[in-house]
Amino acid sequence: MEDHQLTTKKNTLISTFFDEKITEDQSSNLPHLSIQPSPTPASASASYPFLLYCCISSLCHDDGAINSIAVSGNLVLTGSSTTRIHAWQSLDCHAKGYIKTTSGDVRAMVSHGDLLFTSHKDHKVRMWNMKNPRGDFEPRKVTTLPNNITGHFKNYPFRKHAIALQHKDTISCMAFNHVEGLLYTGSFDRTIKVWKLNEKKCVDSIIAHRGNINDMVINQQNGYLFTCSSDGTVKMWLRAYGETLHTLIKVLNFNTCPVYALALSVSPSHRSILYSGPSDGCINFWAEENSFQYNHNGFLKGHHFGVLCLVTLEDLVISGSEDSTIRMWRREKGRVIHECLAVLEGHRGPVRCLAAYLPKDKAMMSFLVYSASLDRTFKVWRVKLLREVKKFTDNSSTREDGMESEGDPIGFEASPVISPSRVKKKLRYRNPQFFTS
Numbered sequence: 174m175e176d177h178q179l180t181t182k183k184n185t186l187i188s189t190f191f192d193e194k195i196t197e198d199q200s201s202n203l204p205h206l207s208i209q210p211s212p213t214p215a216s217a218s219a220s221y222p223f224l225l226y227c228c229i230s231s232l233c234h235d236d237g238a239i240n241s242i243a244v245s246g247n248l249v250l251t252g253s254s255t256t257r258i259h260a261w262q263s264l265d266c267h268a269k270g271y272i273k274t275t276s277g278d279v280r281a282m283v284s285h286g287d288l289l290f291t292s293h294k295d296h297k298v299r300m301w302n303m304k305n306p307r308g309d310f311e312p313r314k315v316t317t318l319p320n321n322i323t324g325h326f327k328n329y330p331f332r333k334h335a336i337a338l339q340h341k342d343t344i345s346c347m348a349f350n351h352v353e354g355l356l357y358t359g360s361f362d363r364t365i366k367v368w369k370l371n372e373k374k375c376v377d378s379i380i381a382h383r384g385n386i387n388d389m390v391i392n393q394q395n396g397y398l399f400t401c402s403s404d405g406t407v408k409m410w411l412r413a414y415g416e417t418l419h420t421l422i423k424v425l426n427f428n429t430c431p432v433y434a435l436a437l438s439v440s441p442s443h444r445s446i447l448y449s450g451p452s453d454g455c456i457n458f459w460a461e462e463n464s465f466q467y468n469h470n471g472f473l474k475g476h477h478f479g480v481l482c483l484v485t486l487e488d489l490v491i492s493g494s495e496d497s498t499i500r501m502w503r504r505e506k507g508r509v510i511h512e513c514l515a516v517l518e519g520h521r522g523p524v525r526c527l528a529a530y531l532p533k534d535k536a537m538m539s540f541l542v543y544s545a546s547l548d549r550t551f552k553v554w555r556v557k558l559l560r561e562v563k564k565f566t567d568n569s570s571t572r573e574d575g576m577e578s579e580g581d582p583i584g585f586e587a588s589p590v591i592s593p594s595r596v597k598k599k600l601r602y603r604n605p606q607f608f609t610s
Contacts, residue, residue, distance in 0.1 A: 223559035224501070224514045230266045230553040231519070239545035242528040243282035245289055245303050248310070249528065249543055251551060252279025252291060260310055263530045263541065266553050270310040274299065283347045283356075288315075290356060292344035298358060298368070318356070318368050319375060329376065329417060336378035340366060348391040348398065353412070359386035359400055365410070367419065377419055381408060388435045392445055397422070399447055401432035407449050409467065422465050425449075427457055436483035436490065438504070446470075446509070448490055450480025456492060456502075460509050470509045475500050475516070482527045484542075489558070491542060493524030499544055501556070514558070522548030
């Protein structure tokens with residue numbers, strides 16, 4: 174009965190984030206944050222001596238779960254249901270201050286240079302300038318999108334009908350095309366809106382999916398926009414007709430599971446790999462073949478339940494799941510074969526969002542991973558990955574384009590770390606017949 178109640182409560186939280194409308198939060202209290210003792214440093218299995226990781230900080234957030242994380246310079250920012258966006262020093266998580274807003278429920282944040290974009294409960298986006306010559310944390314609000322307007326619709330060239338200037342539901346994701354100065358926002362109202370920042374106006378609005386739009390990512394090199402939805406599709410968009418209309422290029426359909434997360438890895442050869450996190454836990458990935466052509470290349474199997482967030486760092490993929498774990502995957506250079514390097518355990522609830530901070534040195538790649546869970550904890554992980562890693566020993570085949578791929582298009586799984594006890598308990602609840610003597 175207790176396991177059933179916990180499962181029901183967790184599923185309710187997940188549906189709140191991805192499927193249901195958000196109710197007004199009347200709480201205005203300052204969140205209480207306390208530092209917990211960090212776990213003992215851990216490493217991967219003995220057969221993987223090139224990767225070391227440990228949790229160096231864990232913060233308890235007593236006033237609701239953290240909804241979004243963004244890294245801006247040497248700061249990491251966290252947004253929650255309150256009207257405060259907290260800022261932390263990226264290396265030691267020392268509190269730097271907070272941004273006080275007039276509307277809370279910060280579901281999405283995107284940073285670029287000195288700019289920070291945040292979405293809020295009032296279905297608007299705020300743009301902040303984080304630059305301060307004195308080094309103090311004193312962000313300045315640049316604008317609100319949309320601005321105070323007299324009407325809710327406006328006619329634009331090449332459009333048959335007037336477009337709405339504001340989302341009607343939660344803005345769940347954003348992506349910034351810094352080459353063109355365009356901000357994309359995706360919402361539970363199933364639309365994508367495109368904002369031209371130098372004019373501070375909405376230049377396009379697209380009814381993009383049949384379900385909630387959960388995530389989006391943009392390829393800065395060619396302007397391709399990818400969106401995913403609870404309707405089970407991943408769609409690829411391209412801007413056309415100057416700076417106004419966008420057109421659907423391709424629908425990347427593989428199954429009907431809701432898709433919660435996207436991440437894009439772009440290689441030095443300008444070829445990209447798109448990763449998607451569905452509700453069944455099997456990460457799908459598509460490799461770019463040529464213009465407008467992305468082919469499904471397999472799965473990353475390891476998570477037992479839905480993948481809620483994804484981050485890429487060069488040839489690394491980091492995934493956070495409903496099973497409360499974080500997995501780190503590595504792609505072999507020039508190939509589409511992946512292996513799971515480690516499973517980071519520590520959260521007691523679904524991992525809601527991830528971010529990473531990457532300084533480099535000559536001998537190894539050392540970086541920080543930030544994770545937030547529905548258990549109301551915010552954790553910082555230090556990871557060290559030696560550049561010389563174990564070679565793959567499977568029977569790979571070489572494709573015509575020079576990239577090597579798995580012989581089996583389903584992909585393959587390599588998980589050197591034992592799954593957490595929490596997963597076993599949940600599997601016991603779902604399939605009791607497998608655990609009976």
